[in-house]
Amino acid sequence: MTTTTTAPPPHKLTSKGQATRARILEQAAELIYTKGVHATNNEQLRRAAGVSGSQLNHYFPTKESLVLAVIGWQAERVLTLHRSERFTRFDSFDAFRAWADFYVSYERAYQEGCTLGSLASEIIKTDLDVHDELASSFDQWRSVFRDGIERMQRLGRLSAEADPTQLANLLLAAFQGGMLLSQVARDITPLKDALQTAIDHVQTFATSPDTDGRGA
Amino acid sequence: MTTTTTAPPPHKLTSKGQATRARILEQAAELIYTKGVHATNNEQLRRAAGVSGSQLNHYFPTKESLVLAVIGWQAERVLTLHRSERFTRFDSFDAFRAWADFYVSYERAYQEGCTLGSLASEIIKTDLDVHDELASSFDQWRSVFRDGIERMQRLGRLSAEADPTQLANLLLAAFQGGMLLSQVARDITPLKDALQTAIDHVQTFATSPDTDGRGA
Known part of the structure; x- marks a missing residue:
């Protein structure tokens, strides 16, 4: 029943097919990030990716299959950045401050928001x-x-009193x-303001007074 | 040029006209909150409000005029609630905790989100x-x-070191x-988690140690 609306799984594609699929996906992610899901149509996507209607339909038979793939693509990028050495797996206050600085200086933040959060908000209903x-x-x-x-707690940088899940929810909510x-x-x-004060709050649990300065 | 797409200002309507307009607006706000802006169409709205197509068109000639009015309507409700005696104009930590409790026990929060924030997210692009x-x-x-x-600072409940705008941004961001x-x-x-820890953070600026307990 679902075969007519299911896209071929990426791993079953030839390398040329994988490249075409990746090109469509990248263009779809960019269009959706800039214009939103509703304003992104097949015609624009075909033109941006330089593919035919039948090619587009082959890789992404439905809007749902395309949006699902874009969510996966954006999530992969966000997670890869957050897990990169740049932020040293968030094992220090400096890493959290570097993360906030990165996004505060990201000029598209206040034009188009979070790549994943803005997409979620737009489609959740x-x-x-x-x-x-x-x-x-x-x-x-x-x-x-x-x-x-949790790593900072094991390293003795953060008090055992801090609730890691609660603070993670604060950081992610402040970001979104x-x-x-x-x-x-x-x-x-x-x-x-939101990121700085959320990190300030994490820092109130610092074990060393040296690192407990607000807005340091 | 714009007269064909501009709705009559509410204050120029008869009382019967105002009642009809209010009924349409209330139904539009509910439909948009539940289903989103894009999935809300004239047919559903006409049926929900019990009005004809020409009536709908008279009060809200365009989707933009309707969405604008819904934003104003939802903002009014949110601001009225926040300014109500229930939260004593946020002059104490208890008021902030009562506010958080109110929304945490609001069952539609995790079904449809914030009435204003979810609408903003959906249409901002x-x-x-x-x-x-x-x-x-x-x-x-x-x-x-x-x-x-600022009132809490004047009342001596909160340290002058606290930055009111920064903390307000933290609270609103944690909420959204x-x-x-x-x-x-x-x-x-x-x-x-986000609301509790954001308020915990405000409370780290408390002047009295009695009220400085985390998660108190």
């Missing part, structure tokens, strides 16, 4: 069956922060909410 | 010219928290981000 994919992506993202905070407020205000200040 | 209305609504919302924090995360997770925990 639609009939698209993408809920599990979204929930799993955000779970993994939260885990990056929670694992970092800050992104939305900055988009609405067309000003980076709300994101900057 | 569209061509609808509603940006100023959204920005003004969120500015007023932020001011409620900022004014409360927590709402989104709870919707995605279909679980109230992210919102609860």
Whole structure:
């Protein structure tokens, strides 16, 4: 029954097929990030990716299959960045500050928001069956922060009193909410304030007084 | 040029006209909150409000005029609640905790999110010219928290070191981000964690040690 609406799994494609699929996906992600899911149509996507209608239909037979793939693609990018050496797996306050600085200086933050959060917000009330994919992506993202905070506790940098899951939820919520407020205000200040104070709060659990300076 | 797409201003309507307009607006707000802007169409709205197509067109000639009015309607409700005696103009930590408890026990929070924030997220990338209305609504919302924090400083409950605008941005971001995360997770925990820790952070600036207990 579902064969007519199911795209071929990427691993079954030839390398040329994989390249075409990747090109469509990258263009779809960019269009959706800039214009939103609803304003992105097949015609624009075909033109941007330089593929025919039948090619597009071959790789992504339905809008749902395309949106699912874009969620996976954006989540992969967000998670790869967060797990990169750049942020040393969030094992120090410096790493959290570097993370905030990175996004505060990201000029598209207050134009188009979070690549994954803004997509989630836009589609969460639609009939698209993408809920599990979204929930799993955000779970993994939260885990990056929670694992970092647990590591800081093991390293003796953070008090055992800190609740890693609670603080991870604060960091992720401050990020998502800050992104939305900055988009609405067309000003980076709300994101900057939210991230700085959320990290300040994590830092109130610091074991060493040297690192417990607010807004240090 | 714009007369064909401009709705009559509410104050120029007869009382019967005002009642009809209010009924349409209330139904539109409910439909948009439940199903999203894109999935809400004239046919559903006409049926829900019990009005004809020409009546609908008379009061709200375009989708933009309707969405603008819904933003104003939802903002009014949010601001009225936040300014109500229930939260004593946010002049104490108890008021902030009562506010968090109110939303954490609001069952639609993790089904449909914030009435205003979810609407903002859904339309911010569209061509609808509603940006100023959204920005003004969120500015007023932020001011409620900022004014409360300044009041607490004047009352000697909060240290002068606290930055009222920064903390207001943290509270509003934690709320918006927590709402989104709870919707995605279909679980109230992210919102609860984000609000509790954001208020914990405000409380680290308490002047009296009695009120400085974490999660008290």
